[in-house]
Amino acid sequence: MKCVILAAGEGKRMHPLTYTRPKVMLPIAGKPILEWNLRNARAAGLKDFIFVVSYKSEMVREYFGNGKKWNIKITYVNQGEPMGTAHAIGMVESFVNDCLVMCGDTIFGTNDIKKIKRKGNKIGLIKVENALEYGIVELIGKYVVKIYEKMDRPFTNVINAGIYHFNKDMFSYIRNTEKSARGEYEITDSINLFASKEKMEGVFLKDWRDVVYPWHLLDANEELLKKLKTKIQGTVEKNVTIKGPILVGKGTVIRSGSYIEGPVIIGDNSNIGPHCFLRPYTTIGNHCHIGNACEVKNSIVMDHSNVPHLNYVGDSVIGEHCNLGAGTTVANLRLDKNNIVVTLNGKKIDSKRRKLGTIIGDNVQTGINSTINVGTMIGNNVFIGLGALAKEEIRPDSKIL
């Protein structure tokens, strides 16, 4: 059985991080989202993968190659123009018979994948608190009657989780799917066509983590880090305090006086300390530097980025190749303790988080003593001048002086 992973999307709601990478390549707990899915699917016994790619597909291909590193086989299919999920799945018709299809930007658990893999057409379901943003699934018994996209007043909290088992005959329904109101060919429409003629079994999942907005990476990161077991491959100098589980990659040095409260992941060839404070649920990438008198809490720092001297970074995501100037600090809590409202792609969104620092795209440099307000979205290739205040949304390639 082949496993089709949809990995073509840009993920505009994941700006500024997806200006420079496809959504599935966003790192969580040190690995791209797509790799978590690949590993879980492999553990469920799948060996033959098809990645449907498009946006910045060269990055997916460069990272995963032909799959040899994971002992699996990967075939790529380029979607060309993204025209919806049904269009993406339709692409693979000539490559598969019976297949498992999953969205590459949502993490599915191994046991759930095993259940979906069993014989017959199936769709993964999950119950959520707020079903507004999802496809609502109407069931009779365990079979799907209809899926409704983004209802104003959902009549149930059972939603389409984004994982399916399709037999070959599904593709004739996909071919006959018409464009939806928002101008895309949507797999939910194909499933509705299918469900009116044939049986599609709904399967409730146990492990499911979707990431829509950049701050959801922090939730997903926390969830995965909770399962972390200590493994230290790098060097830890004397007088370093380590509490809780930590993972330290090859070539990484943790210098004297550092205080690390796990769970924390540190990648390969990074330079930590001396005298820094890493707090729980923090993931530091490869070739990073966290220097003297820096505190990093519940954050993701991607490869080749530096938090080098006198910095505070909390509840934040920092892209690749960034450098914070000495004294750059990130605010992560409003003084009135209200939820933090973020401006993303020009629209205001309630992040539903009381604590949220900043989301910083790739190649951002900040000057000394610059200040970054709560919920600031900073595009890639941005300069923040010395002593400057960064707030709200900063477009890529701009300079804040």
Add this chain to the structure above:
Amino acid sequence: MCGIIGYVGFRDARTVLLESLKRLDYRGYDSAGVAIIDQTLKVYKEVGEIARVEKQIPMMKGTTGIGHTRWATHGAVTKENAHPHLSCDKKIAIIHNGIIENFTKLKEELLKKGHTFLSQTDSEVIAHLIDDAYKGNLEDAVISAVKKIQGSYAIVVVCEDEPEKIIGVRKESPLVIGVGDSENFLGSDITAFLKYTKRVKFLNDGELVTITKDTITVFNINKKVIPKKEELITWDVKDAEKSGFPHFMLKEIYDQPDSVHQVLRGRLSEIEETVTFPEQVERLLTGDVTQIHIVACGTSFYAGLVGKYLIEQLTNIPVFTELASEYRYFGTRNETSLVIAITQSGETADTLAALREAQTSGCKTLVITNVIGSTATRISDGYILQQSGPEIGVAATKTFTSQLIVLLLIALKIAILQKKIGSDELYNAIFDLKELPRYAREVLERSDDILAIANQLKNAQSVFFVGRGINFPLSLEGALKLKEISYIHAEGFAAGELKHGPFALLTKDTPVVAIVTQDTTYDKMLANIGEIKARGSTVIAIAEDNDTEIEKHADYVLRFPTGSQVLPCIPITIVLQLLAYHVANLRKCPIDKPRNLAKSVTVE
């Protein structure tokens, strides 16, 4: 300039070909056609828009096919003359870009052998030649045909009996291989398949390629396999789109603050006070150059005329700017001549021919182009990239201003190498160059003033452009821009030349655009304006902000920012571009695709 696409893979070939042809539309567009193998070979072609061909083609399952947009060179614009062309048994289809020079002789021979021709094109002989040589192996048949034809070509062939294979061959016409997954592409440029893959392999002159769903085999005429490196294209489909502007041309005019910056990037150093080029280019400029020939066509030729002023002003080297298509008939050349060829696409056939001519005469060759990997970059001793990004509008805009800047950088570099420029002067030049993006932006902000004047010109039968010195080639460019997109007759003249003939054409209904800069030509320009006014013509002056005198002489004045001593031609050009654009837009002309014109002209 014809557009070519070949596809073999898993997708519905109909969709892929039609989408690619729409993308290639700007290259040539008097007719279009596709051939798809859906059990049998099926061909659809039509005169006019690609949408007209699209209507004819039913949905089908074929996943191998070729497509072509034509810009007529041999034979009229008719359905029969549109590509693809077929063999007599209708099993082999070919598409071709270029010219088969010996087609009359080949056609006679084929007619004697009993082949029937349906079109007047030179291209059709290729289909019959392949058919004639076909004995069950398409590669062998194509090689045999290629050995007989003379001229320039990019040819793509499909055959019903070998349905999962496409063969391409190129000589002096562009053809690029797009590397996909379980699919592969051939295209006359990368835009043709950029939506599906960014991985490409470049084909050299005389090389052939067979693509199937899973393989790409490049080989030469002796069937020797040639290994090819895969390269990754860094720009996106989005880069080639209009980003919100009504026309590509307007977008590209507005790109200029950035494109001006891009062309300077990495080449200017204020600290070291120098201009830097790649090593092989610097070597060309260091040698004992006794004369420079600039060869180019169209807008690039006018850039070359400006280049003559710029280089001669700063160095002692005589510069001759010549039309590429005329170069072979004139001129003296030897080992100490440097030939600078300017071609935006790097594929302009006339310019490539001049380059080859120069090389045979032992001259050193340097190319200024916008397209990396283009033929011009591969056949010259050195090349300088304009770094302007793709230009889709047929009328050259940002690529012209970038060419001017490259020419100035060359002039500065030679002057530095020959120690002809003092450090103060050099510092000022570098400082001024860095200010150019700002001047460009300031002109763009005045677009509405230019629109007001465009209203005065929109009903004119004929418009003249005049200037002196470096402004003379700019007036030629201003006239070219106006005529090519607005279809108003326009001519550029050296201001002093008017009285030697063109005066006879001046009436009160022929507006004259005069470019006036406050340099040594200023007083004479005012006198010339006086002469024109005396014949009753309306004078629109393009002048600097601080020129208060000019209002007394001209009827209308369009301003550009004062201060750009080193290259006032950049802001002036942008004024001229916006003027042409607004006039054409008011006249509701198809600005991005003027009639009878193509973006890059790949025939001589």
